[in-house]
Amino acid sequence: MKILVAMSGGVDSTITAYTLLKQGHEVQGCYMKLHGKPGYHEENIAKVERVAKFLGIKHHILDLQEDFKKAVYMPFVNTYKEGKTPNPCAWCNRFIKLGKLLEFAKSLGCEKLATGHYARIEDGFIKVAVDESKDQSYFLASADKNALPYLIFPLGEQRKEQVKAYAASIKELQSFATQKESAEICFVEDTYVQVLEQFMNTKISGEVLDSSGKVVGKHDGYMHYTIGKRRGFEVKGAHEPHFVLKINADKNQIVVGKKEELKVKEFELDKINLFLDAKELDCEVKIRYRSKATPCVVKIADDGSAKIKLKEEVYGLASGQMAVFYDKDKVLASGFIS
Known part of the structure; x- marks a missing residue:
């Protein structure tokens, strides 16, 4: 199978490419330039080139800076301007990594796009990774369901320590096993306020x-x-x-x-992103990446908006953040809190 691997220069995407190649697939790599942070790309591209040379695969450099600015960076700034809390990683996954990069993969004739995310895809649904401490199903839940048949997450069945140990066992990849993990928001150096200061x-x-x-x-x-x-x-x-x-x-x-005033028992979504046909869901919801899953009932209107009633109160619901709905380990839907 011909597969394009999103390569960042990190251990996860490196082992993803190595694993698929060992499985006998025809693999190509692609590094995405998403923003203009000084010195950021040069170092990562050098790592990607080193891995591609070791693996003997072709690699591409895809400049998506304008797309990223339009779909992720400026919405990040404008959401904070509105007094809301943005979720740039979710937008990036939908529009860039599983959007523009998938388009590029198809243009190369690739049957699949693979990334180093910790998640699984089964029967047309995103599922929680085996390593729940590293699970990224929350951030992937904004994906267009039409993209799912083309995606592979080889690390979804692995634990992070296994991935690092595997890299450490391969002489040419040992340095990837010990390098520092990348920041959650790639274009934020220290704090998000430093980004906002450029605009306001x-x-x-x-x-x-x-x-x-x-x-x-x-x-x-x-x-x-x-x-x-x-x-x-x-x-x-x-x-x-x-x-x-x-x-x-x-x-x-x-x-x-006071803290008690942060309690919320219901909220709304402007538009729900569904992975199944339904008008009502009895499920669980996470209102933040690391929040506990809370039982709820979701009622979906004809215009795609949704009302959520929680069976237990939650604290600190933030407008702009993403709510992700689960049936045990399966993602049913997602949406941004109104």
Whole structure:
């Protein structure tokens, strides 16, 4: 089978390519240039070239910077401007890695696109990886279901320590086993605020309100805060921790309250991304990558919007984040919180 492997210069994509080649497939590699962070690509491309030479495979450099800027980078900036919490990795997977890169794979005549993600695909569904501590099904849940038949995740059945040990056992790949893991958001150097500073003034003092609307303090600019944050703002006379409950971007205000006020039992999605035909789901939902799965009922309207009622309360629901719906280890749907 002819397979294109997304190669980043990291251990996961390197072992993915090596594994598929050992299985007898015709493998080509592809490195994607997604952003212009200085020095970032040169180092990674050198690693990809070294691996491709060792494996004896052809590799491509695909410049997707304009597509990435349009589909991921600027929506990231604009979502924070709106006082919401973006999920750039989910957008990147849908539109770039499992979108534009898949188009490129098909243009080469490849039957499949493989990546180093820790997840599985079975019977047309994304499933949780065997190594749940590294599972990336949450971030892949935004994928177009029409892309799934073309995808392979060879590491989905592996544990991370097995992958590193395998790399360490191969002389030419030993350095990949010990190198530092890549950052979660590839274009953020230290903090997301540094990215926003290129587009807006982030240091504008504003009002801190309590849930009744009373001014109780000051803050350093709404874009420094996300739902659930408990530091970096002033609350006069407070004797217990306060948390960000809401962000009013247009007025540069944040609303704060006690932890109990963060509790939510229902929410909505503007549009749900379904992997099955259904109008109602009785399942579990994760409202953040590392959050516990919570039982819920999902009711889907004809326009694709959805209302979710939780059977247990959750804390810190953030507008803009992705909700992912599971039936045990199987992804049923996803959507961005309104």
